[in-house]
Amino acid sequence: MKPFTVHTGLVAPMDRANVDTDMIIPKQFLKSIKRSGFGPNLFDELRYLDEGQPGADCSQRPLNTEFPLNFPRYQGASVLLARENFGCGSSREHAPWALEDFGIRCIIAPSFADIFYNNCFKNGVLPLALDAADVDRLFEAMYADEGYQLTIDLERQCVIEPDGRETGYQVEEYRRYRLLNGLDDIGITLEHADAILRFEAQAREARPWLFDAVGAREQTS
Amino acid sequence: MSGRTLYDKLWDAHLVETLDGGSALIYIDRHLLHEVTSPQAFEGLRLAGRAPWRIDANLATPDHNVPTDKAERSGGVDGIVDPVSRLQVQTLDDNCRDFNIVEFEINDHRQGIVHVIGPELGATLPGMTVVCGDSHTATHGALGAMAQGIGTSEVEHVLATQCLVQKKMKNMQVRVDGTLQPGVSAKDVVLAVVGKIGTAGGTGHAIEFAGEAIRDMSMEGRMTLCNMAIEAGARIGLVAVDDVTLDYVRGKPFAPEGELWDAAEQDWRQLHSDPDAQFDTLVEMRAEDIAPQVTWGTSPEMVLSVDSRVPDPAAIADESKRRAVERALEYMGLEAGQAITDIRPDRVFIGSCTNSRIEDLRAAAAVVRGRQVADTVKQALVVPGSGAVKAQAEAEGLDRVFTEAGMEWREPGCSMCLAMNADKLGAGEHCASTSNRNFEGRQGFGGRTHLVSPAMAAAAAVTGHFIDVRSLASEGGDA
Numbered sequence: 001m002k003p004f005t006v007h008t009g010l011v012a013p014m015d016r017a018n019v020d021t022d023m024i025i026p027k028q029f030l031k032s033i034k035r036s037g038f039g040p041n042l043f044d045e046l047r048y049l050d051e052g053q054p055g056a057d058c059s060q061r062p063l064n065t066e067f068p069l070n071f072p073r074y075q076g077a078s079v080l081l082a083r084e085n086f087g088c089g090s091s092r093e094h095a096p097w098a099l100e101d102f103g104i105r106c107i108i109a110p111s112f113a114d115i116f117y118n119n120c121f122k123n124g125v126l127p128l129a130l131d132a133a134d135v136d137r138l139f140e141a142m143y144a145d146e147g148y149q150l151t152i153d154l155e156r157q158c159v160i161e162p163d164g165r166e167t168g169y170q171v172e173e174y175r176r177y178r179l180l181n182g183l184d185d186i187g188i189t190l191e192h193a194d195a196i197l198r199f200e201a202q203a204r205e206a207r208p209w210l211f212d213a214v215g216a217r218e219q220t221s
Numbered sequence: 222m223s224g225r226t227l228y229d230k231l232w233d234a235h236l237v238e239t240l241d242g243g244s245a246l247i248y249i250d251r252h253l254l255h256e257v258t259s260p261q262a263f264e265g266l267r268l269a270g271r272a273p274w275r276i277d278a279n280l281a282t283p284d285h286n287v288p289t290d291k292a293e294r295s296g297g298v299d300g301i302v303d304p305v306s307r308l309q310v311q312t313l314d315d316n317c318r319d320f321n322i323v324e325f326e327i328n329d330h331r332q333g334i335v336h337v338i339g340p341e342l343g344a345t346l347p348g349m350t351v352v353c354g355d356s357h358t359a360t361h362g363a364l365g366a367m368a369q370g371i372g373t374s375e376v377e378h379v380l381a382t383q384c385l386v387q388k389k390m391k392n393m394q395v396r397v398d399g400t401l402q403p404g405v406s407a408k409d410v411v412l413a414v415v416g417k418i419g420t421a422g423g424t425g426h427a428i429e430f431a432g433e434a435i436r437d438m439s440m441e442g443r444m445t446l447c448n449m450a451i452e453a454g455a456r457i458g459l460v461a462v463d464d465v466t467l468d469y470v471r472g473k474p475f476a477p478e479g480e481l482w483d484a485a486e487q488d489w490r491q492l493h494s495d496p497d498a499q500f501d502t503l504v505e506m507r508a509e510d511i512a513p514q515v516t517w518g519t520s521p522e523m524v525l526s527v528d529s530r531v532p533d534p535a536a537i538a539d540e541s542k543r544r545a546v547e548r549a550l551e552y553m554g555l556e557a558g559q560a561i562t563d564i565r566p567d568r569v570f571i572g573s574c575t576n577s578r579i580e581d582l583r584a585a586a587a588v589v590r591g592r593q594v595a596d597t598v599k600q601a602l603v604v605p606g607s608g609a610v611k612a613q614a615e616a617e618g619l620d621r622v623f624t625e626a627g628m629e630w631r632e633p634g635c636s637m638c639l640a641m642n643a644d645k646l647g648a649g650e651h652c653a654s655t656s657n658r659n660f661e662g663r664q665g666f667g668g669r670t671h672l673v674s675p676a677m678a679a680a681a682a683v684t685g686h687f688i689d690v691r692s693l694a695s696e697g698g699d700a
Contacts, residue, residue: 017545018420018520022660027639031286031305033260033312035373051666054305083541085421088454089660091356092258093372114424114456115356115370122374172388173242185374186271189382192238192246196384199237199248200275209477209485210250210349211277 002124003182007105008151009078011142013068014043019082020089021116025098029054038094039101043069073146081138082109086127087116096123106152108159110135121175122185126154134167154180224495226392227459228427231367231492235350237384246384250349253335254281254322254376256313257641258354262377263316273320274383280344281317281324283310284334285641289604289631293643297328306642320380333607333633336360336574340444341609343473347462347489352379357574357657359450363443364470365462365492367427370451390457391501393426394494397434399508404691406584407442408576408655408674410434410506411449412514416524418504423455426502429494430460434508440469441580448575449657452521461493515561515687516659516672518549523659525561527677527689533557552661553669554649562687564671566653568646569594569601569628569682570664571675573638576655577606581675582614585655586622588679588690594627595685601628602644604636628682640665653681 029041031054040058045051047070049062063070069077080099086109087095096119099107105125110132112120120127130138141161142148151160154176158166171179178185189196204211225233237246259281266273273279286306288294293302298314301307310327317324325331331338336357339345345361351368352358354376361368375385395414415422428450435443443460450458460466467486470476477485512526523546525531531550534557537543550557555564571577571585582605594601603623605611611633614620620630637644638656640663646652648667655678659670673681680690 016548017541020520020658020660022639022658022663026662026666027641030257031303031309031641033264033309035261035264045662045666085424085454088420089356089451089658091354091358091370091372093261093354093374096372111421111424113421113454115372115451119372119374122372172244174240174244174386177242185386186269186378186381189246189378189384189386192384193382195238196246196248196274196382200383203248207348207485207488209346209481212477212481 001122001182001184004105004124004126004154004179006151006153006155007078008149009105010074010076011079011081011148011150012074012077013139013142014080014082015068015139017083018085018088021087021092021095022089024087024095025092026052028052030092030094035097036101038098039103042098042102043067076103078103078105079150079152080104080107081135081142082107084110086112088113091115093119093122096120096125100125108135108138121179124179124182126152126179128152128159128169130159130167130169223499224497226494226498226500227365227429227461227492228367228390228392228457229498231348231350232389234348235367240386244386244388247350247387249352249379249383249385250278251345251351252279252379253339253351253353253358254279254313255285255335255353255355256283256309257285258373259316259376260309260312261373262380263320265377266380271381273322273380276321278383279322279380281313281322282332282335282338283313283327285635285639286310287327287634288642289634289636289644291632294328294632303643330608330612333610334574334577334635336448337577337606337610340364340440341473341607343470343476346470346476347466347492352385356451357448359456359458360444360448360574362447362450362457362459363440364466365460365489367457369456391426393423393428393455393502393504394500395428395430395504396432397430397506397508398432399434400437401434401508401511402691404676405511405513406674406676407438407445409511409514411446412516412521412524412672413506413511414504415449415453415521416514417506418453420452420520420522421454423450423453426455427457427459428453428455430458435460436463439580440465441578444578445575449521452657462489513674513677513689513691515677516670517553517555517561518546519552519659519661520549521657521659521672523549524672527561527687529561531555531557531559531561564651565597565686566671566681567599567650568652569598569678570637570652570654570656571678572602572604572606572636573656574606574635575657576675577604577610579610579613581655582610582619585675585679586619588676588693589626589628589683590622592626592683594682597685598682601682602631602637603628604631605633607633626683637664639663653678653687
């Protein structure tokens with residue numbers, strides 16, 4: 001996973017509440033067995049005028065020129081400014097994969113849906129929850145200033161606006177540490193293998209029926 | 222010290238270790254897998270040279286992509302026409318074989334939607350922690366299990382470590398006291414809850430559904446309820462264990478037996494919130510106040526009683542809310558102030574992990590029995606949730622009730638809930654659907670979804686428009 005320390009990038013809007021994961025990446029693209037290549041289909045039904053198909057060449061498809069991410073001024077954006085409850089709906093990790101593949105490193109919104117929020121951290125994308133008033137201010141500043149950039153500093157936990165104004169935020173320490181260092185979750189958890197084995201042995205003793213289901217019986221039947 | 226909630230008890234019983242900064246390692250008892258969110262996880266294991274931690278904790282079945290058409294289905298995996306879907310289902314078979322994981326393959330009689338087969342096989346049990354790469358995993362919380370949806374990285378993490386890294390959530394209780402009116406179901410209750418607290422109302426919480434109306438519900442109803450906790454923003458939905466739970470679990474193929482059952486039952490009897498447990502958030506509703514619900518918009522919170530009119534944006538002061546309503550009405554092709562009962566569905570879908578269990582099919586069949594699908598309805602699909610549900614429905618003759626009415630009786634799978642197989646809406650088509658999400662394009666590009674209960678979907682199918690199922694005199698059964 002790509003570490004995230006300090007990132008400066010062009011800001012683009014996704015100016016509506018309750019953006020769901022079906023909107024971020026429609027279901028037909030979930031048939032892929034890979035974890036890359038979803039970027040061209042990010043927000044597929046909003047970005048293009050036709051219905052997208054897996055494997056189709058998106059460069060030949062008709063663009064929806066009214067969709068902000070298609071505006072020339074937002075090309076190359078890596079920070080997405082969004083509204084309440086971003087990422088609601090399904091658990092599909094294809095949503096952060098699509099955002100990351102498109103080039104988004106940070107999403108700023110007043111709130112996120114739980115599973116999506118969690119999935120972002122596994123993929124080097126920082127979901128940043130700021131107060132609604134701060135998000136409103138950033139939206140206004142972005143609309144007013146073509147080429148508007150923000151700096152997101154995860155080490156110091158602040159967003160830095162072009163005039164130098166800093167807004168602090170808090171990311172849970174375990175997540176911050178992993179993202180700063182681009183660490184593999186599984187490797188860290190396996191450092192606790194002894195504790196897991198100990199727990200498992202106790203649970204097997206205390207609640208043996210939890211260990212007597214499907215697998216054990218099915219394989220002997 | 223005040224008492225513990227059901228969620229607190231389940232959390233404490235699975236806490237392996239507390240980590241720095243408030244996160245914890247939580248042990249996972251049951252991991253369910255399907256073809257869509259697992260291939261990248263298995264690939265990750267291979268690339269890192271890791272083996273599954275505990276193979277017998279895993280159970281897999283293909284559901285999202287499988288064809289429901291009998292002819293296409295009869296060819297098994299090789300018979301799947303869409304090559305991309307075929308490869309994904311084949312990949313699940315291959316991965317399960319390589320890693321020695323039990324899989325109920327496409328035409329196994331135990332195959333079905335993963336959230337239907339878990340409880341009906343006794344593969345998910347009270348007191349378990351259950352995860353699956355699917356947000357509707359909350360369904361299994363109806364058994365008094367701590368069940369939640371996870372992403373693919375976490376699927377790989379659970380395969381490799383049998384644990385999740387998690388921060389404890391807050392406790393919410395949704396309390397519904399009183400008695401539901403006849404014709405009003407668990408689906409109407411949960412839609413009304415989502416309408417009341419919104420799609421972010423439960424974010425950061427585990428929701429426990431409680432109260433007289435919940436106690437009176439069957440297990441099928443409780444599963445419908447917990448299934449849609451995520452539509453209220455909560456990863457976890459729960460119902461306390463009682464006699465209804467134990468009667469349901471007893472005798473299931475993988476449920477404990479004999480002395481093991483006795484020990485388990487003693488443990489499971491503790492799976493309820495203590496009387497003095499504190500909830501961070503409390504939501505209260507009266508069962509009598511809940512009427513059959515219909516969603517009119519593009520988010521599950523855009524829901525109203527069937528006798529209502531769709532909102533008029535001009536009457537909404539808040540600008541962002543007004544714009545959201547305007548956008549939803551435009552996408553849905555509805556006029557401001559239009560009566561819900563004037564909406565005419567082009568298709569009807571009865572199925573999905575929300576409403577494809579035997580009780581759902583019985584409720585729908587009671588409404589359509591002796592009636593015909595309206596001429597204006599192009600297609601009415603009935604898709605049982607599993608091979609077992611299908612066999613039970615056929616033994617009761619429900620399949621004939623549906624087909625004689627002009628409905629299609631299909632093979633088990635997720636089907637038109639998310640249209641990853643061939644079952645989908647055309648652009649602009651309205652659908653009366655018993656599924657869980659009405660997002661733009663969810664059931665097909667440009668498709669327009671109205672979420673309803675099975676009885677309400679059946680009523681719309683036979684009348685050609687949404688109608689309060691309570692006003693339809695039912696013959697040969699109650700609606």
